[in-house]
Every structure is written in structure tokens, then in C-alpha cells.
Amino acid sequence: MEKAICFTGHRDMQSEDKVKIQLYSLVEEYIKEGYTTFLAGGARGFDNLAAEVVANLREKYPQVKLVIALPFPSHYRHEKNWNSDEIKTYKQVLKNADEVVTLFKEYKSGAYFKRNRYLVDNTAICIAYYRRNGSGTAYTVNYANACKKKVINLAQ
Numbered sequence: 001m002e003k004a005i006c007f008t009g010h011r012d013m014q015s016e017d018k019v020k021i022q023l024y025s026l027v028e029e030y031i032k033e034g035y036t037t038f039l040a041g042g043a044r045g046f047d048n049l050a051a052e053v054v055a056n057l058r059e060k061y062p063q064v065k066l067v068i069a070l071p072f073p074s075h076y077r078h079e080k081n082w083n084s085d086e087i088k089t090y091k092q093v094l095k096n097a098d099e100v101v102t103l104f105k106e107y108k109s110g111a112y113f114k115r116n117r118y119l120v121d122n123t124a125i126c127i128a129y130y131r132r133n134g135s136g137t138a139y140t141v142n143y144a145n146a147c148k149k150k151v152i153n154l155a156q
Contacts (some may be wrong), residue, residue, distance in 0.1 A: 013155075023154065
């Protein structure tokens with residue numbers, strides 16, 4: 001997708017409020033440039049923060065579309081450490097989505113990598129919150145770079 005942007009980032013952020021302000025400003029700038037489709041992976045932390053920002057901006061820019069790409073249904077039950085607030089946010093993100101794409105019917109090895117490639121393959125720009133190697137975020141950023149996509153890292 002030519003005018004689409006994906007998000008990838010760590011589950012933990014330093015100064016979440018600062019990241020949210022940066023993200024809001026950046027996404028709004030791209031909306032003004034004609035980007036209308038935004039894809040997030042439904043993970044706790046940066047993914048859901050980005051989805052919330054897009055949903056908020058959609059009130060001002062109704063042409064904006066939020067797509068959530070999930071590796072499999074209720075993936076939060078498969079992962080550790082989701083607290084009740086994060087689950088509530090995740091469920092609200094799904095309600096706010098214009099479309100939810102689910103890649104597999106159930107957990108299978110490689111499902112998260114497939115989801116991350118889907119995000120990159122269907123967008124022109126990747127907005128990341130990337131601080132460390134050895135993570136799904138690192139994989140996604142490296143994949144976006146290999147695909148010659150523009151990557152913007154808000155953690156720098």
C-alpha cells in the first residue's frame with residue numbers, strides 16, 4: 001500500500017506520555033501528506049498506544065483507517081504479563097479498528113514473525129519505538145530496512 005504506515009515497538013517505553021505526543025504529531029503530519037491507512041499489530045505497549053493515537057486522530061480526519069493485524073485470535077492469552085488495564089486497552093483498540101486481520105486460526109510457530117512481515121509488506125513507512133536488539137521489534141525494523149521501507153524510530 002502506497003499511502004499506508006505501520007507501527008512496531010517494544011512493550012515497555014521510557015516516558016510513554018512523551019512518545020504519545022511525538023506519535024500524535026508525526027501521524028498527523030503524515031495524514032496531511034495523504035497517508036490514510038495505519039496498521040498496528042495489537043501488542044501491548046507501543047502497538048496499542050499507536051492504535052489509540054490513530055483512533056483519536058480519526059475523529060479529526062474521518063478518512064483515516066485503522067487496521068489491526070493479529071497473529072491469531074486472543075493472542076494476549078498466549079503471552080505472559082498482560083495486566084487487566086492492558087487487556088482493556090487491547091479490547092478497545094479492536095473496537096476502534098476499521099478492520100481486523102487475523103493471520104492464523106490459532107497459535108503456531110512463526111505466527112508473530114508472519115504478522116510483523118504482514119505489517120511491513122502492506123505499508124510504505126514503518127514508525128517504530130526501537131531500543132534493543134533480539135526482539136520482535138528489532139526483527140520488524142530490520143525487515144523493513146531490508147525491504148527498503150522508510151523507518152522512523154521514535155526511541156532515538
